[in-house]
Amino acid sequence: MSAHVPVAARRPAARDERAYARRESLLAIGMLAPAVLFIVLLVGVPFGLAIYYSLHDVTTGGTEVRWVGLRHFGELLRDRVFLRSLGNTVLFTVSTLVTVLVLGTVLAELLMRDFRGKWVVRFLILLPWTAPVALGLIGWLWMLDSVFSPIDWLLREVGLLGSRGAPLGALPNLYWLGDPVLAKVSIVLVNVWRILPLATVIVLAGLNSIPRDVIEQTRVDRAGYFRRLFDITLPMLSPILLVAILFTFVFTFSDMIAIFILTRGGPANMTQTLASHAFFTGILGGNLGRGAAIALFLLPVLAGVSAVLLRLIRRSEVT
Numbered sequence: 001m002s003a004h005v006p007v008a009a010r011r012p013a014a015r016d017e018r019a020y021a022r023r024e025s026l027l028a029i030g031m032l033a034p035a036v037l038f039i040v041l042l043v044g045v046p047f048g049l050a051i052y053y054s055l056h057d058v059t060t061g062g063t064e065v066r067w068v069g070l071r072h073f074g075e076l077l078r079d080r081v082f083l084r085s086l087g088n089t090v091l092f093t094v095s096t097l098v099t100v101l102v103l104g105t106v107l108a109e110l111l112m113r114d115f116r117g118k119w120v121v122r123f124l125i126l127l128p129w130t131a132p133v134a135l136g137l138i139g140w141l142w143m144l145d146s147v148f149s150p151i152d153w154l155l156r157e158v159g160l161l162g163s164r165g166a167p168l169g170a171l172p173n174l175y176w177l178g179d180p181v182l183a184k185v186s187i188v189l190v191n192v193w194r195i196l197p198l199a200t201v202i203v204l205a206g207l208n209s210i211p212r213d214v215i216e217q218t219r220v221d222r223a224g225y226f227r228r229l230f231d232i233t234l235p236m237l238s239p240i241l242l243v244a245i246l247f248t249f250v251f252t253f254s255d256m257i258a259i260f261i262l263t264r265g266g267p268a269n270m271t272q273t274l275a276s277h278a279f280f281t282g283i284l285g286g287n288l289g290r291g292a293a294i295a296l297f298l299l300p301v302l303a304g305v306s307a308v309l310l311r312l313i314r315r316s317e318v319t
Contacts, residue, residue, distance in 0.1 A: 053282075053292035060286040072293035082294065085272040091184070092273060093252045096191040100248050101241065103192070104199035111200070112207050129197035137261040140190050144176040144262070151176075180270040183263050187271055190258045195251055199244045206240030207233070239316040246309045253305075254298055274298050 155161035256275035265272040282291015
């Protein structure tokens with residue numbers, strides 16, 4: 001039929017289609033422009049400045065900017081504090097990730113069941129995520145105090161601390177933030193406390209998305225809990241678990257708030273991470289070039305692991 005339409009009649013229709021497509025393109029550009037501008041200003045500009053500073057000798061107390069090339073990176077690879085910070089970053093991230101995944105799955109499984117006071121348990125689980133971070137960490141700073149710690153008081157009351165032959169020692173306190181090992185344990189504990197609510201909600205959403213008829217069929221077949229968990233639940237939860245892993249990894253690997261409030265990197269830089277070391281060196285120490293070089297070490301790890309996890313999420317959703 002279109003072959004018999006006159007050419008003069010088809011030209012206005014073609015112009016209308018081009019005008020409509022042009023308006024759609026302008027609308028798309030207008031909708032995306034704020035997001036692009038936001039990313040450029042808050043991510044692109046600081047990232048460009050970080051690269052520029054890392055290649056120059058820049059300090060907050062001087063006005064001269066000298067080109068040093070890759071000298072900062074070479075010095076960092078020979079710096080024991082930097083290497084310790086890198087190791088601590090990996091240690092805190094892996095420890096937090098494993099603990100959060102296990103506890104988040106257990107809590108999500110419990111919240112799937114009906115029991116008295118379920119809303120109270122949900123409120124207590126979500127409270128660390130809704131409370132201000134600084135306020136919660138100040139509370140932890142009191143709980144881990146070397147003199148007034150309620151955790152130490154509880155351990156003394158049950159006979160685990162503060163008496164001759166006690167399993168945790170005869171001293172009245174454990175000095176959580178003064179001992180290198182206990183300080184690292186405290187950082188992991190606080191990270192788990194902060195991120196566990198988010199992981200629990202993510203896993204709980206995944207459990208709710210599993211078809212009920214599949215679960216009922218496994219019960220009809222009399223499959224045990226662990227058989228159902230490893231053969232049905234976890235395989236179907238794999239995309240959701242990967243999302244929880246991604247968020248936990250990014251939040252923990254790049255976090256410095258817990259370090260800044262609780263330990264300030266101490267004792268003797270034993271709890272420094274890449275993020276905190278970059279802050280203390282570049283901002284508080286005034287050596288912007290060296291601090292920027294430390295911060296740039298975060299980029300390849302964050303980008304690489306995030307890309308791998310996103311690819312795995314995409315594959316698991318397809319399969």
